[in-house]
Amino acid sequence: MESINQRVWHAMRSDPAIMRDLQRGLINMRALAKFLIDKCGLHASLDAVISSIRRFPLEEFASEEAALHDIFKDSVVSTTNNIACVTISLPAAEVLARLQELSLPSLRVVTGTDKAKVLVKNSHVDKVAKAFKKAEVEHGLSEISVLVAEKAVRTKGVMARIASEIALANINIHELLVCPPQFLIYVMEKDIVKAHERVLSLTE
Numbered sequence: 001m002e003s004i005n006q007r008v009w010h011a012m013r014s015d016p017a018i019m020r021d022l023q024r025g026l027i028n029m030r031a032l033a034k035f036l037i038d039k040c041g042l043h044a045s046l047d048a049v050i051s052s053i054r055r056f057p058l059e060e061f062a063s064e065e066a067a068l069h070d071i072f073k074d075s076v077v078s079t080t081n082n083i084a085c086v087t088i089s090l091p092a093a094e095v096l097a098r099l100q101e102l103s104l105p106s107l108r109v110v111t112g113t114d115k116a117k118v119l120v121k122n123s124h125v126d127k128v129a130k131a132f133k134k135a136e137v138e139h140g141l142s143e144i145s146v147l148v149a150e151k152a153v154r155t156k157g158v159m160a161r162i163a164s165e166i167a168l169a170n171i172n173i174h175e176l177l178v179c180p181p182q183f184l185i186y187v188m189e190k191d192i193v194k195a196h197e198r199v200l201s202l203t204e
Contacts, residue, residue, distance in 0.1 A: 004044045008052035011040050013061070016164045023062065029053055068161055072202040076147040079196050081189060083141040084125040085175065086118040089134040098131050108177055108184060119143070119175065119186060141174055142192035144199055146183040153180045165198040 012018050021027045033049040036042060042049060088095050092111035099109065099118065104127065108119040118128055122139065129135045152158045159176070162183055166173055171194060175186040187195045 004042065004048055005052045005055065007040060007042060008036055008049055009056055011036050012053070012056060014164070016161075016168060019061065019065075022056075023058065023065075064157060067155055068157060069202075071148050071152050071155055071158060072161075073204075074149060075203055076145075077196070077199055077203065078145045078147075079192060080121075080143040080145070081192065082122040083119055083143050083186065084122050085138045085141055085186070086120065086125060086128045086132075087136045087138070088116045088118065088132045089114065090116065090132065092116050095132070099128070102127060102131060104128070110175065110177060117175065119177075138174075140189045141186050142189045142195075144185040144187070144192070144196060146185070146199060148181045148183070150181050159183060161202065162199060165202060166195050169194045169198045171195050171198075 012022070018027070018032065022032075029050050030046070032053060033046050036053075037044070037046065037049055091114060095111070095116040095118070096109065099107070104120065104124050106121065107124070107128075110117040110119075119141070120128055125137060125139070129137050146162060148158065158180075159178055162185065163173060163176065166185065166187070169191075171187055171191045173185055173187060175184075177184040177186075185195070185199070
């Protein structure tokens with residue numbers, strides 16, 4: 001079972017807004033402790049939570065932040081609109097074999113135990129859907145591609161940071177594909193501008 005320290009620190013780390021303001025000295029400890037108790041349902045006294053916040057290894061966190069910033073500062077961020085997601089209720093091997101026959105350019109495939117998702121440009125979606133009887137199509141997606149330095153493979157927290165930045169803008173991630181050093185994030189087209197801005201903020 002997690003200790004109060006572990007739960008408090010986990011809650012703090014999972015909220016980039018809290019960590020940024022804590023580093024800037026803008027957070028009232030008592031107010032933050034009350035917030036975390038309510039948010040996480042902590043069964044601990046206010047003083048115990050305040051004590052945990054004060055013991056948070058801020059210098060270690062700052063070092064991790066510096067490493068992440070070093071990775072993101074030279075990253076290449078691009079977007080692609082008019083993407084559709086085709087969900088196919090078939091084993092991955094069967095889906096991949098049929099897709100190979102279609103010879104389509106620029107598609108992404110995510111496979112599970114008994115389903116596969118194919119992310120493809122709208123211009124090719126009908127061809128994919130017609131090749132499979134058990135296919136559901138969702139239109140209106142956009143892709144954000146983040147190409148980072150190779151050292152991202154050896155650095156923890158890269159994917160989490162990208163997801164957190166987008167979550168801060170109250171945007172839901174439809175799909176997230178990882179093939180280091182490239183990260184592919186799919187959101188609804190209506191959210192692409194804001195999501196793009198949040199990801200670009202990582203490079204500043």
